[in-house]
Amino acid sequence: MVKNSIEQKCVQKGLRMTKQRVVIAQVLSSSNDHPDAEELYRRTIAINNRISLATIYRTLKIFNDNGILEKHEFKEGKFRYEMVYKEHHDHLIDVETGKVIEFQDEEIEKLQEKIANKLGYNIINHRLEIYAVKKSS
Amino acid sequence: MVKNSIEQKCVQKGLRMTKQRVVIAQVLSSSNDHPDAEELYRRTIAINNRISLATIYRTLKIFNDNGILEKHEFKEGKFRYEMVYKEHHDHLIDVETGKVIEFQDEEIEKLQEKIANKLGYNIINHRLEIYAVKKSS
DNA sequence: TTATATGCAAAACATTTGCACTTGA
DNA sequence: TCAAGTGCAAATGTTTTGCATATAA
Secondary structure, three states, X not given: OOOOHHHHHHHHHOOOOOHHHHHHHHHHHOOOOOOEHHHHHHHHHXXXXXXXXXXXXXXXXXXXXXXXXXXXXXXXXXXEEEEOXXXXXXXXXXXXXXXXXXXXXXXXXXXXXXXHHHOOEEEEEEEEEEEEEEOOO | OOOOHHHHHHHHHOOOOOHHHHHHHHHHHOOOOOOEHHHHHHHHHHHOOOOOXXXXXXXXXXXXXXXOEEEEOOOOOOOEEEEOOOOOOEEEEEOOOOOEEEEOOHHHHHHHHXXXXXXXXXXXXXXXXXXXXXXXX
């Protein structure tokens, strides 16, 4: 049985691998989008219906605290989640469709370092979100 | 009686200037920080205690819809507000104290335009937040 | 065995809303 | 006058928590 990288990280961190966490890890691993807690709940109970929403929230918190996933808030009044297994990237949100596009830009990363530095700070993390509409062609 | 710029904007937009809105406008005008709804409520009732929290929320929504203020969410699970009377700027959040520092960087603005453009989008707005800790000197 | 994790239902928290009343223009 | 705004309290939507029970290591 091949463990996905979330399970590996949990073991590393000394977290107990319960049935529920295995399923939640599996769902997160196979999600390429940015689901919210409710959506993750739907996806997990489709695999194993003996998982509660409270466990989803508790697990997301633990995974977040352990650097296994990232918590986003795209101005919708709720949080959305994404695994931390990819390279760092930022988000462009299509305000018409809600679609989220990921992008990376080395130059922007460097500029931020420079700005924080000038202000006397060290960056912990950042978020850059561009809210935009598709160009009419 | 000199009207502050929020009142002027309300008149421009055809919004009714109620007693409550006058006070809320006054509070916003004299706030240089990024208060949340609860904090704005406290500040307004200190001036006039006949204002309800519901009115604060309704007024903030209207002011936001009319481009009078900006609504921020600094990963705290609630919104914070700021007047739109200054130049555009981004935020650096001191994760230890919650202090918010404003900054501007023309180069970053341009880079974002370039990125959105490359992805086939036109920017509506964006947010850039840097979460950081003060350098130990 | 036992510290940790879970399910359930209730609570918490920020925000919104229905409705009858009030008020600015 | 009367459309727009308000206060109040109840409702909403998301997330958290207390507690008794279950389980991974």
